[in-house]
Every structure is written in C-alpha cells, then in structure tokens.
Amino acid sequence: RVVTTCATLDREKNMREASRIVRAALIVASHALAPELWPATRTATLCRPRGMGDCDGAPAIFVAPGAPVSGATKFQALPVPVGRDAALMMEKAMRGEVFGKVQTLTIAQGLVNRDDGVFDNLPYELAPTKFAKKDLYDRVKGKDWPGRSLKPQSVFDSLRERFGARKAVREADASRDPAKAPYRGAYGFPAGSEDAAARLFAGYASPYALFLEAIDDMLGCSLAGALVEDACPLDDRVDVAGAIRLRPRDGRDEVVVDCYADEAVGLALAAGADVLAERALVEGLSRTVAFGLERRTSVAPLKMRLSVVDDAPAPGYADAVVAEAPETIKSADDYAALGRQGKLRVLASAEEFKRTKGRLPRPRVLAAAGDDVPVDELLIPLLDEAVRRDLAVEAALRDGDVARAAALLAGRSKRHVARDRAAEASREGDFGGELRARDDESVYTAIRADVTQDEGSYDRYLDTDEWYERQRRRTNGAYDPDDDPLLKRPWQT
Numbered sequence: 001r002v003v004t005t006c007a008t009l010d011r012e013k014n015m016r017e018a019s020r021i022v023r024a025a026l027i028v029a030s031h032a033l034a035p036e037l038w039p040a041t042r043t044a045t046l047c048r049p050r051g052m053g054d055c056d057g058a059p060a061i062f063v064a065p066g067a068p069v070s071g072a073t074k075f076q077a078l079p080v081p082v083g084r085d086a087a088l089m090m091e092k093a094m095r096g097e098v099f100g101k102v103q104t105l106t107i108a109q110g111l112v113n114r115d116d117g118v119f120d121n122l123p124y125e126l127a128p129t130k131f132a133k134k135d136l137y138d139r140v141k142g143k144d145w146p147g148r149s150l151k152p153q154s155v156f157d158s159l160r161e162r163f164g165a166r167k168a169v170r171e172a173d174a175s176r177d178p179a180k181a182p183y184r185g186a187y188g189f190p191a192g193s194e195d196a197a198a199r200l201f202a203g204y205a206s207p208y209a210l211f212l213e214a215i216d217d218m219l220g221c222s223l224a225g226a227l228v229e230d231a232c233p234l235d236d237r238v239d240v241a242g243a244i245r246l247r248p249r250d251g252r253d254e255v256v257v258d259c260y261a262d263e264a265v266g267l268a269l270a271a272g273a274d275v276l277a278e279r280a281l282v283e284g285l286s287r288t289v290a291f292g293l294e295r296r297t298s299v300a301p302l303k304m305r306l307s308v309v310d311d312a313p314a315p316g317y318a319d320a321v322v323a324e325a326p327e328t329i330k331s332a333d334d335y336a337a338l339g340r341q342g343k344l345r346v347l348a349s350a351e352e353f354k355r356t357k358g359r360l361p362r363p364r365v366l367a368a369a370g371d372d373v374p375v376d377e378l379l380i381p382l383l384d385e386a387v388r389r390d391l392a393v394e395a396a397l398r399d400g401d402v403a404r405a406a407a408l409l410a411g412r413s414k415r416h417v418a419r420d421r422a423a424e425a426s427r428e429g430d431f432g433g434e435l436r437a438r439d440d441e442s443v444y445t446a447i448r449a450d451v452t453q454d455e456g457s458y459d460r461y462l463d464t465d466e467w468y469e470r471q472r473r474r475t476n477g478a479y480d481p482d483d484d485p486l487l488k489r490p491w492q493t
Contacts, residue, residue: 038245038256039227039364045282046274047078047228049265052091053289053306055079059087061094061265062289062306063228063275065282074309076286078277080228081240082262085110090262093206093269100203105142108207111263112140116359118211118244118259118267126219126248126255128182135187139214140207144185183217208270221246224254226268228261228277231362233344234321240281241362244268258362287312321348326382327452332390335383340372347379385454386416413455415444443469 047063054060062077082090088107092099112119124132138144181189204210215221224247231241242264246255268275288310294303323345329335338346344360347353361374380388389408396405412420422437445451447464 038225039229039276039278044227044229044276044278047277047282048274049094049269050075050077050289051291051304051306052082052087052094053079053308055081055287055308058082059084059090061090061262062287063265063277064286065277074288074290077289077306078228078282078286079289079308080261080265083110083114083260085113086262086266089207090266090269093208093266096205096269098203098205101142104204104207104210105140108140108210111207111211112137114260114263115357116258118257118263121257121259122215122219123221123246123255123257124219126221126252129186129188131187132218135183135185136214136218138187139185140210206266206270208266212267212270215246219246220249221255222249223247223267223271223273226264226271226273226275228264228275228281229362229364230278230281231258231360233340233360233363233366234348235341238281238285240285243362321345323349326350326352326379327384329383329387332387332394335387335391340366340375343372343375343379347375347382350379350382352382353378382452384451385413386419388452389416389454413444415441415448415451415455418444443473 045065047065048067050062050064050068052059052061055062059082060079061082062079064075064077068075089110092103092107111117114120119133119136122133122136129135135144204213212223215223223244225245227243227245229241229243230238232239240261242259242261244257244259244264244267246257248255265275287308289306290309291304292307294305294307323342326346329338329346335343347358348360358378361378365374366372380391383391389412393405393408396402396408418437418440422434422441425431425433425437443466447466447469448455449458449462
C-alpha cells in the first residue's frame with residue numbers, strides 16, 4: 001500500500017509538472033506574433049510625439065506623422081490620453097534629462113499600479129525564474145537600484161565599507177559569483193558584485209527607461225515597436241489604447257503586449273523609437289494644436305505646452321451597451337443569427353463578464369483570426385448549458401468527429417432533453433406533447449441553481465428537489481398538463 005501510494009503521488013507530481021510546462025507553452029504560443037497581428041503601413045502611419053498638453057480637460061500627449069515643419073505655428077496632431085498618475089512620467093520622458101533615484105521612483109509607481117496595463121500583460125513566462133513579476137515590481141519600487149541593492153547583505157556590506165574594512169568588502173564583492181543570479185535582484189539569490197561604474201550610476205531619463213531596462217534584464221526582450229490603436233471592436237465607440245512589440249534576444253518569435261496608449265508612447269520615447277498609429281484614428285480624431293507658454297499653478301515655472309485651438313467638438317461616445325443576457329439565447333440558431341456585433345454587445349453587457357473585468361478582443365486580433373473564435377471563446381461559457389452543448393455538437397460534426405458528437409448528445413441534462421422533446425413535438429404538430437415537454441423544461445429550469453453550468457459540475461444540493469418544485473406548483477394552483485382535460489383521452493376524462 002505504501003509503495004502504491006508513493007507511486008501515485010509521484011505520478012501526480014509528474015502530471016502537475018507536465019501540466020505546468022504545457023500551460024507555459026500555451027501562454028507563449030498565445031503571445032507569439034502572427035505576421036498579420038501587427039498592422040502594416042497601409043493601415044497605420046508612423047508618428048512622433050510632439051509635446052504635452054491638455055485635451056478636453058485631461059492631460060494628453062500629441063503625436064503627429066512626419067517630421068516637424070520649421071516655422072509652423074499650428075499643425076494637426078492626435079491627442080493620446082495620459083493617466084493623471086502618468087503625466088509627470090511623460091513630461092520627464094519628453095525632456096530626456098537624467099534624474100536621480102528619488103525623482104524617478106517618486107513618479108514611477110503609476111507603471112505598476114494600473115490594472116491590465118503593460119505591467120500585468122508582460123510575458124513573464126519567458127523569464128528564467130517564476131518570481132519575475134515580483135522582481136520587476138520591487139525594482140520599480142527602488143529595491144535594486146544600481147550602486148547598492150537593499151538586500152540585507154548589501155546594506156551590511158555598505159555599512160562596513162563606510163565605517164571601516166573597505167578593502168575587505170571590495171575583495172568580498174569581487175569574489176562573489178554573479179552568474180548564480182539570472183539577473184540583478186533576482187528573488188532568492190545573493191546579491192552580485194558591482195563595479196565602479198555601477199556605483200557611480202547617475203539615474204534614468206524617465207521611469208520608462210527604468211522599465212525597459214528591467215524588461216531587457218529579466219525577460220531578455222527589447223522594444224521593437226509601439227502602436228496606438230482603437231481597442232474597441234464595437235462599431236459605435238472608440239477606445240484609444242496601445243500595444244508594444246517585444247523582440248527576444250534568443251531568436252524566439254516576437255511578442256505583442258497590450259497596454260494603455262500612453263504607456264506605449266512613453267516606452268517608445270525611452271527607446272528612441274517611432275510610434276505606429278492607426279490611420280483611422282489619425283484621420284478621425286486629430287485636432288489642430290499650437291505651442292504656447294503655460295503655467296500649471298501660480299508658482300510653477302512657465303512651460304512650453306501644446307493646446308487645442310480648433311472648435312471641433314469632442315468625439316461623442318454611445319451610451320452603455322444594452323443587450324439581452326447571454327442565458328436568454330434559446331438555441332444555436334439564435335446564437336448564430338446574432339452576428340459578430342450582436343455577440344460583442346451581449347458579451348459586453350453580461351454581468352459575469354463585467355464582474356470578472358473581462359476585456360473585449362481588439363479589432364486587430366479579430367482581423368488576424370478571420371472569424372469569431374476569439375469572441376466565441378469568451379461568450380459561449382456564459383450561455384445556457386443546453387445551447388452550449390448544441391454548439392459543441394455542431395462543432396464536432398463540422399470536424400467529422402461523430403463519436404464526440406454522440407457522446408455529447410448522450411450526456412444531455414434532463415432539462416436539455418425536455419427542450420429537445422418540445423421542439424420535436426412542435427415540428428410534428430403534437431400540441432399536448434409540446435405542452436408536457438415545456439412544463440418539464442420549466443420545472444427543470446426552476447430547480448437549477450445556475451442554468452449556465454453543466455449538470456453535475458457543482459454540488460447537487462445547491463439545486464431544489466424536483467418533487468418539491470412540482471408539489472409547490474400544484475399547491476399554488478399552477479398549470480399542470482396532467483390535469484388538463486383537453487389533453488387527456490376520452491376514456492381518461
């Protein structure tokens with residue numbers, strides 16, 4: 001028994017390890033850059049950041065295609081919204097001056113404190129350790145600033161160096177093997193030695209430069225491009241967002257990381273790269289801007305900033321998306337009749353999708369897929385379990401997998417079987433059979449705690465007993481087909 005138990009535990013451990021490896025491989029594959037996933041110059045144009053300013057009462061950085069025209073006082077530029085916690089970061093990135101530790105870290109926290117930004121979406125599975133996200137967070141917080149890390153051993157060595165034993169500390173630093181840690185400040189590894197150049201490190205031009213250095217150090221990737229795009233696939237609204245393209249040093253496929261638009265522009269500024277912007281955005285949302293001296297507060301110095309000088313109205317946005325709940329879709333035919341825009345609206349208005357803070361797939365992802373698969377992967381799990389199984393049966397038949405289709409049909413719930421009986425009776429003109437089947441379906445629907453979950457996927461004690469629901473309906477005087485004399489044979493009346 002002990003040998004069998006040990007073998008079982010070892011097998012489970014190997015299965016968990018294999019599952020972890022497969023999951024990491026799938027993540028890498030999902031991030032891999034398809035040739036059509038990054039827009040070409042026929043649908044996008046190269047832009048350069050021109051300056052900071054305000055647009056419609058909010059901070060923005062203006063980007064425009066081509067080089068600045070000398071002597072021009074006004075020009076067309078696309079306003080890219082900047083988060084209020086990122087405005088100072090963007091201004092320092094535009095200036096390009098090197099700042100010290102305190103000035104950089106004071107404003108750098110906006111890079112790691114934004115949900116679903118570049119910090120959350122980086123491909124950490126490419127890192128040599130599983131604590132890469134923690135290490136990146138700690139570095140932006142100032143834990144491993146070049147010159148001396150704040151690990152206990154480094155702090156102790158710094159005190160010894162300051163108050164004596166300077167030669168011994170330098171020799172101890174030189175004797176450490178920096179190859180033990182995959183990168184500077186890796187969690188669980190001792191601090192490596194630092195040369196004189198590192199000790200005299202002046203600082204970064206902006207927090208974006210610090211972030212790019214950490215990406216190169218921890219993930220082994222460099223910035224290959226930045227994009228400003230419309231991230232909303234719905235026809236009646238615009239969501240200006242960004243993306244960056246990372247190029248691994250080991251020759252692997254490039255990776256596209258979704259982020260906010262100002263993060264893409266800031267990282268491009270730090271890397272000295274141009275920004276690719278969708279032509280539709282540049283042509284539709286550009287404003288006429290001009291430089292002028294502005295003072296942010298009464299005591300602040302004058303700064304050269306851009307301001308909007310045209311009278312164009314701000315782009316209008318539609319009201320909240322209104323659509324039926326996913327569980328109200330009654331059949332696979334109704335689901336197919338929605339079309340892509342209908343599916344997106346149902347998904348955007350779904351309460352479960354809002355609760356989990358889901359994101360609609362971006363238009364370039366849908367264009368690269370060529371079908372509705374990215375939308376279906378998000379919406380089908382929210383549908384009624386009977387509709388979801390019907391769609392799975394149709395997909396199995398399209399793929400020629402008859403055995404899987406038969407297994408899915410055999411595993412239908414009582415509620416699903418009653419629904420199919422009602423549809424068959426309706427086609428055959430059996431009015432009484434349809435009424436009985438609809439009544440059974442209504443009962444099975446009422447006793448289920450969640451009709452979007454497969455039968456047996458959760459504790460059955462969460463459901464109401466069938467006998468109780470039927471007795472409750474009879475007691476309350478609800479319609480019962482068994483008591484309808486019009487549905488009985490003459491000899492049963």
